[in-house]
Amino acid sequence: MYNPKTFKIEDKAKIIQFIKRYNFGIINSIDSPNQKIVSSHIPFLLERTDDGQEDLLCHFAKANPHWCLIEQNPKVQIIFSGPHAYISPKYYINTSVPTWNYTTVHVTGNAHIISKSNDRLEIIEKLVSDHENIPDGWDLSYLDSSFIATQMNAIIVVKVTDLTFDAKFKLNQNKKEDDIKKVITQLIANGGTDKDCGLFMKNELLSN
Numbered sequence: 001m002y003n004p005k006t007f008k009i010e011d012k013a014k015i016i017q018f019i020k021r022y023n024f025g026i027i028n029s030i031d032s033p034n035q036k037i038v039s040s041h042i043p044f045l046l047e048r049t050d051d052g053q054e055d056l057l058c059h060f061a062k063a064n065p066h067w068c069l070i071e072q073n074p075k076v077q078i079i080f081s082g083p084h085a086y087i088s089p090k091y092y093i094n095t096s097v098p099t100w101n102y103t104t105v106h107v108t109g110n111a112h113i114i115s116k117s118n119d120r121l122e123i124i125e126k127l128v129s130d131h132e133n134i135p136d137g138w139d140l141s142y143l144d145s146s147f148i149a150t151q152m153n154a155i156i157v158v159k160v161t162d163l164t165f166d167a168k169f170k171l172n173q174n175k176k177e178d179d180i181k182k183v184i185t186q187l188i189a190n191g192g193t194d195k196d197c198g199l200f201m202k203n204e205l206l207s208n
Helices: 012-021 066-072 116-133 145-152 175-192 192-205
Strands: 023-029 035-045 047-049 054-060 075-087 099-113 155-170
Touching: 012 075, 012 099, 012 155, 023 066, 023 099, 035 054, 035 066, 047 116, 054 116, 066 099, 066 155, 066 175, 075 175, 075 192, 099 192, 116 145, 145 192, 175 192
Parallel strands: none
Antiparallel strands: 023 035, 023 075, 047 054, 054 155, 075 099, 099 155
């Protein structure tokens, strides 16, 4: 990813927070024999390990052949995207040209298929618990063991380790402060996904 210093994010805590918030990612693998890139859209759980590092947990449908590539080549790239918006020159005070503001984190790592039944079930329980983040949320105890076994047989559980991060928040940091403030005001006024981007800009650039 082209990532100029102006937009590059190196604060690890900020990157981790971003992934946890925008955890529906795109995982990419290289299919060398067929000379193509294979991608899947799946949710992830970022987990801190005992040694202070991070792993990403996920699962594939067994019917999805993407997981077979992991057996051949464990190296993967995962892309997480956050708020983004078109920026019209009319949003600025000073003369400029159209652009697009966006936020993204690219993660590279090594994917491992989890084979032990207890480990597989534990990861699925963690994924469910992370997303059922409401009081009295649903959990696997609602299902009988035979149904769980059938469903577990239909998925491939994966852990991605040895993570490296490349984060980019392109949010008009290269513009004057009055332009940044006017863009934020306009995006929030636009509503919808523009408002999401404006609020992210406000928190990132004006919170201090």
